[in-house]
Amino acid sequence: MSTHELIFAGLDGDRTWRLEDYVARGGYSALKKIINEKISPEDVIAEVKKSGLRGRGGAGFPTGLKWSFMPRAFPGAKYLACNSDEGEPGTFKDRDILRYNPHSVIEGMTIAAYAMGCERGYNYIHGEIFDVYQRFEEALAEARAAGFLGQNILGTDFGFELFAHHGYGAYICGEETALLESIEGKKGQPRFKPPFPASYGIYGKPTTINNTETFASVPFIINDGGEHFLNLGKPNNGGTKIFSVSGHVGRPGNYEVRLGTPFSELLALAGGVRGGRRLKAVIPGGSSAPVLPADIMMDCTMDYDSISKAGSMLGSGAVIVMDESTCMVKALERLSYFYFEESCGQCTPCREGTGWLYRVVHRIEHGKGRPEDLDLLNSVTANIMGRTICALGDAASMPVQSFVKHFGSEFEYHIEHKQCLVPADVQNEGSKIYVGPTC
Amino acid sequence: MLSQESLARIDVEVAKYPPEQKQSAVMGALRIAQEEKGWLANETIDFVARYLDMAPIAAFEVASFYNMYDIEPVGKHKITVCTNLPCALSGGVHAAEYIKQKLGIDFNETTADGKFTLKEGECMGACGDAPVLLVNNHRMCSWMTPEKIDQMLADLDK
Amino acid sequence: MLEIEIDGKVIQVNDGSTVMDAATQAGSYVPHFCYHKKLSIAANCRMCLVQVEKAPKPLPACATPVTNGMKVWTHSEAAVKAQKGVMEFLLINHPLDCPICDQGGECQLQDLAVGYGDSSSRYQEEKRVVLNKNLGSLVATDMTRCINCTRCVRFTQEIAGEMELGQAFRGEHAEIMPFVEKTVDSELSGNIIDLCPVGALTSKPFRFSARTWEMSRRKSVSPHDSLGSNLIVQVKHDTVKRVLPLENEAINECWLSDKDRFAYEALGSDERLTKPMIRQGGEWQEVDWQTALEFVANGLKSTVREQGAQSVGALLSPHATLEELHLAQKLMRGLGSENIDSRLRQADFSGDASRSGAPWLGMPIAEVASLNRLLVVGSFLRKDHPLLAQRVRQAAKRGLRVSYVGPNAEDWLLPVRNRALVAPGKMLAELAGVVKALSLAVSKPVSGAIADYVAAVAISPAAQAIADDLAAGSSAAVWLGNLAAQHPQAASLQQLAQEIARLVDGRVGIIGEAANSVGAHVVGAVPGAGGRNVADMLDKPLAAYLVLGAEAEFDFADAVKTRTAFEQAGLVVSLGAFRSVAALDYADAMLPIAPFTETAGTFVNCEGRVQSFYGVVKPLGETRPGWKVLRVLGNLLGLDGFDFAKADEVCVEALGGSPEFVSERLGGLVDVPLSSQPAAEGKGFERVADIPLYFADPLVRRAPSLQKTKDAAAPLARMNAATAAASGVADGQLVRLRSAAGVVSLTARVDEAVADGCVRVAGAHQSTAGLGPLSGVISVEGL
Ligand SMILES: Cc1cc2nc3c(=O)[nH]c(=O)nc-3n(C[C@H](O)[C@H](O)[C@H](O)COP(=O)(O)O)c2cc1C
Ligand code: SF4
């Protein structure tokens, strides 16, 4: 039972985010290696492909493959965007990467820009972590001053300009095309795809978007080789992954482990279920991933394939742990409220459907459920899923479907008895202010 | 309309984008304007729009879309508490209740002395630190026990 | 080409087509709300979901590109299931009270709900209520009905050129609104009413006055600007209730300007003249037609007898129908007078001797799309010709580069690449500078006749930039706008415009002021040999005037002079639909003739297209169609050739019975020595007169809702800061403006869109009529 740290390795002290510290930890050696050994952009992409790195933002798309979609011969500007709009409930890893190791992201982006021929990039940082945005600006200034960014990087004719763009409170901007709109100074309403960002991105120019953690992994792949990175995890699930563990555990926090680590080990790392209570359910990949009951979850290993086989998604690696004190109806009500509030409002099924879902769950939670409500929830989610412009419609529906599927009897109890199976005082005890030993 | 200092800061934002894409700086510009004015009145939004050569309604779309912009007046200090599920499991709701009772206001209300406005927030990307809250948009406070909340309110009240 | 199978039908479609395009081509109807062929694709309503082979989920037809070999089902079980699902979502928050909704009966949502909706709602929660917005005097809102398709938002951004509406807030709280407390002021705003698929945006003037099924729909043609937009006029109980666009891709596409759409309100104005009136012994009296026409015929006869045929003349509105213009000129010529003119706001007639054929646009309207260079000379393009400006706007997005020479620089909501902002008096030299620079740029000599003049001018940086830009293009046009046509050196400006077009192998055209500017030329509503033009007829007053459809203080180049001439005349016969207050002073007979909705008629638009229409309602009161009145008058005067039974017969005669008649007569080029006469003389500033779009003709002047718009605001004295400083006035100050003809008082407005040394003072308005000529020198003095 142990972590295996790459991105988080050696982050001790309060100056870990400084360039000096990063270089002392071996930082920017991957970029230097590429420059000194004149590794071609094609070879960089090949190495990333070999590593089995999959996007850490949620969809798990193979990163090397994504990079190869960028039109090589495109004349004019190409863009790179980093998605640090971490706002999926349960996810808080990118914040720590940017807080403690921002140069790993800058180095990863610079390498990516080199590989895809991008001349400009933006890191889109979640509005609520404004202090992190400010720190990132400082890190950018350091990198520019040291010749790792800007024109003539490390004395070559390769140039890359990178800037920070902050969000200001809209979860939807984590969706990659909403993020592009937001960078263009518009409200974050996702674009219909096709065209995909690789052909029509920022200002209509070819653009690649990756998650913070994805970029932060790149230097390690270049330094140690794709093969080595792949072998840290499992086939098709290369490398280490940071899991954000929250909820009813002893030590909520981020844990970087090899992909394929058994869930039980991760749970133990996070201090096990809090207060000796029994595990009830886990959302393994951020709030939009389907919830899994304890017994199914305990049999999973933490990687894309295993979680998918169990009927959920690894997503962003946000593990929300719920113990037996949890009212599943109330839990779903809160999530449904979130999607209702965060729908961008552009497409009909999501704009109208998320409010409907929330209101029905709210009614059930407040003792006004009707016998036909569970069928209604299933039918409304079916009418949303797959019919929206972006995946928020699905993200709002999957929790509803999975909660009803796995904990239907609890919902029925609510409807029938106008109250919860879990006694109020137990619920109260379970949800009170908990400050674990990590802080 | 805005101070020279704010305008200079907005110009720094504008410089991040290609010259013909000034509108990209609208989020930064609105944030800077809000920092100076406390909230975004229509005239302020109008001013920012004109400064960036964009339609005022396009700037209003942005100001009304993103939660952290205040298009209504708020108290001197805005406290936003996350009550989303991961936080709720570790006391987010209890922390919010505690503040409500301390300040005698509900969500979306401002204390009579105009000092505090309380808001319910969505996930801030800090679920491991629950209960978390945001003071005036830019200061995140983690692991907020009743004692720490008392201390925070006292400090802000000074 | 790509092959696609839609609902079992295999068709070929162009590369880049969407499934929606293909479905339209294949004749399959895909339900939709947000999609509109003239707007960008939003794909937000999701109503157009269709089943596509191998796609795991239904795809929106409007946004999905066709791939070769694609198979699509628009009405399969899966497709209809998806469409019904969307319909349910659209209806949960939409009021289901069609009977009290103004859109009832013509609502896309209502129509589709019948096919795709369920009779009972599964949504038991409270419905959303959205506050209404004040968009101005033309568009009413019922925002709770809005389905957020964003068509209106995209229209203002993409077609009207200025984002006046947006979708604010987010999620379920999303609302369509203008910026707080702003209205929608575009001159094309009414189109959002047509675009709104539900009853959220409706016509304010029309609101609740009739149901769509109670009205008949009749075709007509707009009588305002020179485009000739095609109309559907909706009529109930013999009154015009509403005007909608009749789609014509070659002219107005699917749009109308607000002027085309809302001017109908004037048809019911209190100022309508409904009975013939004559003045005898200083007293006005209502008489029957027989008496009135005999009075007029006798008057004309005795004037001709006593003072000769040269003492009578006809001043004809270019908004009149071809039939009216034809009979009026025929009548005048029958009396032996060539004193006939329809160019009432024109000041320079020096081109008449050399001109043959009718001045016209020089190209079909639709070909704007294929231009890549356009030089506009002297125009308030956006307000003078709203839909033509719209075409230019769209072409500019596809690479058309527009340049401008003139004294005004107001925003046309399209990129003007180069602009020579010069006073009217400097336009000739500026344009000559463009010719000079262009001749060098394309290495072609300047034509002999103007070479000397051109050699003597200096090339300004703006002229150089315009020339360079024109030289780099491959398909250019030069247009002379209303301001150029009304300019005191109009013929010389045209001469230079022709030269520019020659140097770049481009086209040259005159946009034309009115619905029948071209038609009037074609049928000879201009002076013939020995005849006097309008300026001449007013400079040296005649004994008798026949005035058709025009008002002395608004429709002429010089209101003061016109008024004086009419007052001095022994006989002024005014034919028109309205009782003009001023005419009560100067006229001797007022004959009520039918506006376009009450008579058959024909207009020839700026591209030379002949468009005939029929009356859609009965003439009001004793109003009669103009052609009938002139026919009877011709007969009473004992003239030959006035026996027409139908308007069509007049039209056939007017157009020589030949389809090529008009096209053979298009031309209008001039060959004049460049004017050595200065455009403005004296001390002071040059007047720049726009004719605001809602003052421009007798109908719009009396349309109440149009009169409440921003565009109908009272004229200001606009000048740039330097001019204001030179005249010692401040923005907002009341100023006295003095011309040779008179004095008026207006509020000053500092406006950098006016050339240095100029004051922009609108014409066609009561408050400015006292200044006399639309051009020339005026002095400014603060009060
Ligand atoms: C509603 C929604 C929210 C999302 N939020 C985030 C986010 O906060 N951070 C992120 O990296 N990706 C997020 N994504 C996924 C992105 O769209 C995108 O797939 C990702 O940034 C690509 O980077 P990757 O390939 O490195 O994972 C979100 C997607 C959706 C549909
Ligand atoms: S699914 Fe929701 S968030 Fe995504 S585009 Fe549609 S309305 Fe916006």
Ligand code: FES
């Ligand atoms: S018409 Fe295709 S989504 Fe609205």
